[in-house]
Amino acid sequence: MRKIMIVDDEIGITEAFERAFRKDYAVITANDGQEAMELIGKEKPDLIILDWRLKGDVEGKDVLCFSKREYPSIPVYVLTASTHLEKEIRSLGADDCLRKPCLQLKEKINAVLPSTGSLRDGYSTGYSTT
Numbered sequence: 001m002r003k004i005m006i007v008d009d010e011i012g013i014t015e016a017f018e019r020a021f022r023k024d025y026a027v028i029t030a031n032d033g034q035e036a037m038e039l040i041g042k043e044k045p046d047l048i049i050l051d052w053r054l055k056g057d058v059e060g061k062d063v064l065c066f067s068k069r070e071y072p073s074i075p076v077y078v079l080t081a082s083t084h085l086e087k088e089i090r091s092l093g094a095d096d097c098l099r100k101p102c103l104q105l106k107e108k109i110n111a112v113l114p115s116t117g118s119l120r121d122g123y124s125t126g127y128s129t130t
Contacts, residue, residue, distance in 0.1 A: 001024075001025060001026045002025050002026065002046040002047075002113050003025065003026045003027075003028055003043060003044075003045040003046050003047075004017075004021055004025045004026070004027055004028070004045060004046065004047045004048075004049065004109065004113075005027075005028040005029070005030065005036070005039060005040065005043065005045035005047070005048045005049065006018065006021075006027060006028070006029045006030070006049050007029075007030045007031075007033070007036040007048065007049065007050045007051060007054070007060070007063060008031065008050075008051040008054075008079070009031055009032060009051065009053075009054045009055045009056070010051075011031055013051070014029040014030075014031060015029075017029070017049065021109075025109075025113070028043050028045055032054060032055070032056045032058065033054045033056060033057070033058025033059055033060065033062055033063045034056070034057070034058045036048075036050070036058075036063045037058065037062075037063055037066050037067075040063075040066070040067055040070070040071060040074070041070065041071075044071065044074070045074060046074070046075075046113055047074070047075050047076075047077065047109065047113055048063075048067060048074055048075070048076045048077070049077050049079065049109075050063055050064060050076055050077065050078050050079065051078075051079050051080075052078050052079065052080040052082070052085065052089065053080070053081075060078065061092065064076055064078060064089070064092050064093060064094055065092060065093070068092070068093035072093075075095040075096075076093070076094050076095055077094070077095060077096045077097075077098055078094040078096070078097050078098070079098050079099075079100055080097065080098075080099065080100065081099065081100045083099060085097075
């Protein structure tokens, strides 16, 4: 089973993604950047979905740079609520930059991990960032 790592400091968001994806993917979650970098090396996920604005000492930018330096073949999709950051995020190696709420996430994941089959029909990735 293919592995997706969800990195977000809002526990409700990581839990929602885990519930939505666990039928079709092995889901790994991290709620801060340090934990994410440790798990990336240990678990070697097939895809990372990363919140850009993580609380704590290790930010989304740090996790992105680490993953692209150490594991460049792992695609990283960055989630952000800011429209003006897309150019910077892509310049650091993100494979995609998705604006919250990311309604197109289901399609993006199925496109990058097609061999695992489709996610559940009717899943909505819209969520509140507050």
